[in-house]
Amino acid sequence: MRSFRARHAGAWLALLSGMSLTSPLWAQPTAADKALAEGLFQDGKKLMDEGRLQEACPKLAESQRVDPTVGTLLNLAVCHEKEGKTASAWAEFKEASALAASAGQQDRSQFAAKRASELEARLTRLVLEVAQAAPGMAITLNGKDLSAAAATGSGIPVDPGTATIEARAPGKKPWSQQVALEPGPSAPRVVIPPLADAAAEEQAKAAPPAPPPPAPVVPQEAAKPEGSGGPLRTLGFVAGGVGLAGIGVGAVFGIMAIQKAGDVEVGCSGNFRCSRADVEANESAQTTAMVSNIAVGAGLVFLGAGVTMVLMSRSPEKPVASERVWLSPSVASDGGRVTLGGQW
Known part of the structure; x- marks a missing residue:
């Protein structure tokens, strides 16, 4: 016990x-x-x-x-x-x-x-005054709920020290205040103000954030293909010129081969055997024809490469029609010639 x-x-x-x-x-x-x-x-x-x-x-x-x-x-x-x-x-x-x-x-x-x-006779009594009661209002003192009758009146007996008063209501912003309580007898008074509406604040929190303004559109130059520029354009024209020259040379040699073949055909007609000069002329015509084929083939390759490089390096400000290249082959009694010209 x-x-x-x-x-x-x-x-x-x-x-x-x-x-x-x-x-x-x-x-x-x-x-x-x-x-x-x-x-x-x-x-x-x-x-x-x-x-x-x-x-x-x-x-x-x-x-x-x-x-x-x-x-x-x-x-x-x-x-x-x-x-x-x-x-x-x-x-x-x-x-x-x-x-x-x-x-x-x-x-x-x-x-x-x-x-x-x-x-x-020595108690400290906390007097609470509600300025404006809100529907469903709840008041707590040091975390403990107070009824409406307890919250108002002559005073609530409290221990000296620090007291925390809180007030809440649906749709309202919460309110709180700390009060230093001295040993009694005393009766400090605390006024609970009207609770502010929380609707505007809650709506602001619930509303999605406004989207940022669109970024200004800055025009940009069209990207040029990799490797384009002045040097590639120049190489394109050079390659195209070489190709056209090759085609022209091949055309001249082709015409010469046709002429030589015609002479051989005239010299050998009506005879069972061609003369030695006709045989040599025939061999020369075959050689000329082979040179013509090679020149024309190489010319076509260079011309294709040149056109590709020019197209890749062409500036959009200049129309295609302003760029022209021409080749003028001619045949004379003493041989053939090719004239190359252009505008760009």
């Missing part, structure tokens, strides 16, 4: 002695619960006697939660009073007085009632 060994004189401390003899007031705890509560009670009482209130009060509170008794509750109230939590101690003394009276323990009930009356 719990017992008190008071170290300080005083009638109220003497009255607290033997409080653990009080039977539990709520559901019967188990043996393990009683053992735990007893250990917590003894530790808390010892720490409180040593003045280590911040450690003592939580142990006493946990002991009361595990195995609630009037004696533990009175010790917890004393601990909170020493700690400066006047509102908590006042509420605990009032509760202990009522529980003791219902259990027929008049001496403890009177003691607790007297202590609660003394603390009531």
Whole structure:
């Protein structure tokens, strides 16, 4: 069983002695619960006697939660009073007085009632004023909900220190404020202002971001094929000229070969055998024809390569019709000639 060994004189401390003899007031705890509560009670009482209130009060509170008794509750109230939590101690003394009276323990009930009356004169009371109530408005004090009746009136008993007040309502922006509360007796007043509408802010958050303006279109020059430019164009004309020259030379040699073949045909006509001069003329005509074929073939290759290079390097500003190349072959009694000309 719990017992008190008071170290300080005083009638109220003497009255607290033997409080653990009080039977539990709520559901019967188990043996393990009683053992735990007893250990917590003894530790808390010892720490409180040593003045280590911040450690003592939580142990006493946990002991009361595990195995609630009037004696533990009175010790917890004393601990909170020493700690400066006047509102908590006042509420605990009032509760202990009522529980003791219902259990027929008049001496403890009177003691607790007297202590609660003394603390009531020193309470700090927070007065809340709602400037404009909103539908569905909820107010919290240090994270605990307050009813509409509790939020307004003569004041809510609070422990000295820092208190956080918050107000919320559907469709409204939340509001909060921290207040420094001095030890009483005092009655600080806090006005909760009308809550601002949150519709505009919520719509702004829900609306998709506006697309960025389109980037200005900057005209760009058409890309030129790789390898194009002045040198390639020049090479194209040179190759085309060489090709045309080759074709012209081949044409001249072809005409000469035809003429020589005609002479051989005239010299050999009517004879069973051609003269030696006719045979040599025939061989010369064959050689000339072969040179003609080679020159024409090479000319066509160079001409095709030249046209390809010119087309690849042609500037779009210049029309194709402005570029002309011509070849003029001619045959004379002393041989053939080719005239090459162009405009670009």
